[in-house]
Amino acid sequence: MSNILDKIEKIYYSDESLKESFYWKTKLLKCFGRHYVDDLTDLSYSTCLTYLVTLSEINGSLFSREVDLLLESSDLYFLEILISNQKPLITFHFWKYLKKDDGIDKGFLVSDVPYLKEHDLIYKKMFDFINDNNLLFINDNDLKSKVFLEGRLVSLYYKFFNQEGEDPLKVPY
Amino acid sequence: MKKSFMRLMSLVLVLSMILSYNVTYAQSFTNDFNEGTKYYQTISGEKITEEELIEYIQNNVDKIYKVPDISVDYSSNLDNNYTVSAAIAIPAWAIGQWVIPLIGTIIVTPTLIKLGNQVVEAGSKLFDTIINAIERIVFSKAKVVGPKDKLPNQGKVTDKNHKNSPPVDAGKQGKHVPGHNNNDRRKSQWPEGRNGVKETQEAWENGRFVKGDNSVKTYDFGRKVGPNGETRVKVHGDSKGLIHGYPVH
Numbered sequence: 001m002s003n004i005l006d007k008i009e010k011i012y013y014s015d016e017s018l019k020e021s022f023y024w025k026t027k028l029l030k031c032f033g034r035h036y037v038d039d040l041t042d043l044s045y046s047t048c049l050t051y052l053v054t055l056s057e058i059n060g061s062l063f064s065r066e067v068d069l070l071l072e073s074s075d076l077y078f079l080e081i082l083i084s085n086q087k088p089l090i091t092f093h094f095w096k097y098l099k100k101d102d103g104i105d106k107g108f109l110v111s112d113v114p115y116l117k118e119h120d121l122i123y124k125k126m127f128d129f130i131n132d133n134n135l136l137f138i139n140d141n142d143l144k145s146k147v148f149l150e151g152r153l154v155s156l157y158y159k160f161f162n163q164e165g166e167d168p169l170k171v172p173y
Numbered sequence: 174m175k176k177s178f179m180r181l182m183s184l185v186l187v188l189s190m191i192l193s194y195n196v197t198y199a200q201s202f203t204n205d206f207n208e209g210t211k212y213y214q215t216i217s218g219e220k221i222t223e224e225e226l227i228e229y230i231q232n233n234v235d236k237i238y239k240v241p242d243i244s245v246d247y248s249s250n251l252d253n254n255y256t257v258s259a260a261i262a263i264p265a266w267a268i269g270q271w272v273i274p275l276i277g278t279i280i281v282t283p284t285l286i287k288l289g290n291q292v293v294e295a296g297s298k299l300f301d302t303i304i305n306a307i308e309r310i311v312f313s314k315a316k317v318v319g320p321k322d323k324l325p326n327q328g329k330v331t332d333k334n335h336k337n338s339p340p341v342d343a344g345k346q347g348k349h350v351p352g353h354n355n356n357d358r359r360k361s362q363w364p365e366g367r368n369g370v371k372e373t374q375e376a377w378e379n380g381r382f383v384k385g386d387n388s389v390k391t392y393d394f395g396r397k398v399g400p401n402g403e404t405r406v407k408v409h410g411d412s413k414g415l416i417h418g419y420p421v422h
Contacts, residue, residue, distance in 0.1 A: 052383075107382040
């Protein structure tokens, strides 16, 4: 565990432009080609840039009319990518957004590996993307490790990715 | 002769109905009654009478809160062994999961209230007490505000057309409202002169979950709602059943 913390300690962004959401969106668009890449970055409570790649055969965001209609009859798949704007750290998860039940939104399931075999290539592409851009991948176990932030104990996820939860030790993965 | 036979058959039918009703009634509540008193189990394992539970609810309405998860499949929570004697329509604003600290979570569906493994008898004093308490929570304590009204420093607020949505926490919403006591200019802002309560509740009703624990939703209005051209609103739900939201790109 301390190994990953040591690694994090030693790395930093060499250029402020690497903390911009537009920079990474351009890179992700190049990487994922035909897939829709949505920029969900919200720095009001987060310390990361957030992207959602639509993996199902739709050229639209999670909030599009097409997705709304398709969720009436089937599950849909997405890839969530979080890139910290504090340090060059990245984590990603696959979402299985569940089919609506009588028009009621059922939310989604999260996994660190693909739900479908056809998404294995995306999984490999993500690691190529990480290596090509000198980012450090943080897995689910590491996200849960405890670090200090302004004198209090928080999760690594909370410190470097997302501070919107009420519980600084709770990790949604 | 034929008339007497018909009378006899009618009597048998009525008697069998009464007998059947009593057996069903007894089977449903055998475990609940002890010398005519109905008991409920508290989260600490103690047993309290229905009267004590009613008194607790009446005196602790301010401690009851709604779980901010609207994706619960209420139909699957019905107890198949229970026969609902009479259908009753429960108001939409009461439907959901509520927490009564003394006894834990209760589930209110469009037709019944379920408390642990028991269904609260429709029209009973406990049933009415729970509905009245929820009504007080939903309406009495949430101040109705218009889109351009000044937001209170704290407390619950609601838009007049979105009373079925979870109320908005004025203190947390205020961080995003220019001129509010809690305003934090580092965070995304609502346009000058607007409190965003209406848009926040609308976004919660229509939005998509964006966090695995179903505590955050985002909705795209398809038109500008923020001062910098933002078309989306992100809404956070908290453990007290309150929400707050702000514009995002």
